[in-house]
Amino acid sequence: DTAVSQTPKYLVTQMGNDKSIKCEQNLGHDTMYWYKQDSKKFLKIMFSYNNKELIINETVPNRFSPKSPDKAHLNLHINSLELGDSAVYFCASSQWGLAGSSYEQYFGPGTRLTVT
Amino acid sequence: SQKIEQNSEALNIQEGKTATLTCNYTNYSPAYLQWYRQDPGRGPVFLLLIRENEKEKRKERLKVTFDTTLKQSLFHITASQPADSATYLCALATDKLIFGTGTRLQVFP
Numbered sequence: 001d002t003a004v005s006q007t008p009k010y011l012v013t014q015m016g017n018d019k020s021i022k023c024e025q026n027l028g029h030d031t032m033y034w035y036k037q038d039s040k041k042f043l044k045i046m047f048s049y050n051n052k053e054l055i056i057n058e059t060v061p062n063r064f065s066p067k068s069p070d071k072a073h074l075n076l077h078i079n080s081l082e083l084g085d086s087a088v089y090f091c092a093s094s095q096w097g098l099a100g101s102s103y104e105q106y107f108g109p110g111t112r113l114t115v116t
Numbered sequence: 117s118q119k120i121e122q123n124s125e126a127l128n129i130q131e132g133k134t135a136t137l138t139c140n141y142t143n144y145s146p147a148y149l150q151w152y153r154q155d156p157g158r159g160p161v162f163l164l165l166i167r168e169n170e171k172e173k174r175k176e177r178l179k180v181t182f183d184t185t186l187k188q189s190l191f192h193i194t195a196s197q198p199a200d201s202a203t204y205l206c207a208l209a210t211d212k213l214i215f216g217t218g219t220r221l222q223v224f225p
Contacts, residue, residue: 043215107159
């Protein structure tokens with residue numbers, strides 16, 4: 001019954017590796033997001049997809065590539081991992097409103113990525 | 117430059133009192149403002165949304181105000197309980213959600 005799920009919950013890897021995080025939502029929403037929460041707990045949007053199309057792409061290194069195979073899934077692939085990529089990554093979903101973020105967002109449990 | 121500031125990193129209050137959290141912003145004109153709660157090791161959970169033309173919104177023990185002239189939102193928890201202890205995040209809604217730095221609330225018995 002989990003609304004927004006992410007796998008894995010923890011990811012420990014070495015610098016230079018490539019890794020992926022998967023996200024699925026069963027709320028019937030048409031918009032999904034990836035956020036990064038750093039060690040100071042600051043939560044910042046990275047990407048947003050609406051109906052499988054990329055609509056928000058913040059200034060994120062192009063080592064990060066999101067992919068949305070369908071409206072219910074949004075994956076995040078990270079190439080050549082760096083120490084600074086260590087953070088908690090949250091997936092979220094919402095309906096899409098005329099004013100963009102007019103609807104509440106539902107967050108997944110997060111993936112804690114540690115790069116050593 | 118654009119900024120969102122929440123009044124303090126941490127707020128400690130006694131059970132039964134009203135907790136008041138502040139969210140101030142500069143150089144934004146959000147149409148909506150949202151408040152979320154985040155517990156350690158978990159994702160944020162939506163609490164309340166208030167529109168720019170609404171002065172106040174209530175939900176059970178929660179109350180939010182939104183003053184677009186002062187560029188400020190206040191979040192109140194009345195009759196606070198230890199279970200209300202968490203980090204509270206305000207978020208400005210433009211074409212995306214822009215989160216504040218959060219306030220960690222601790223309610224002690």
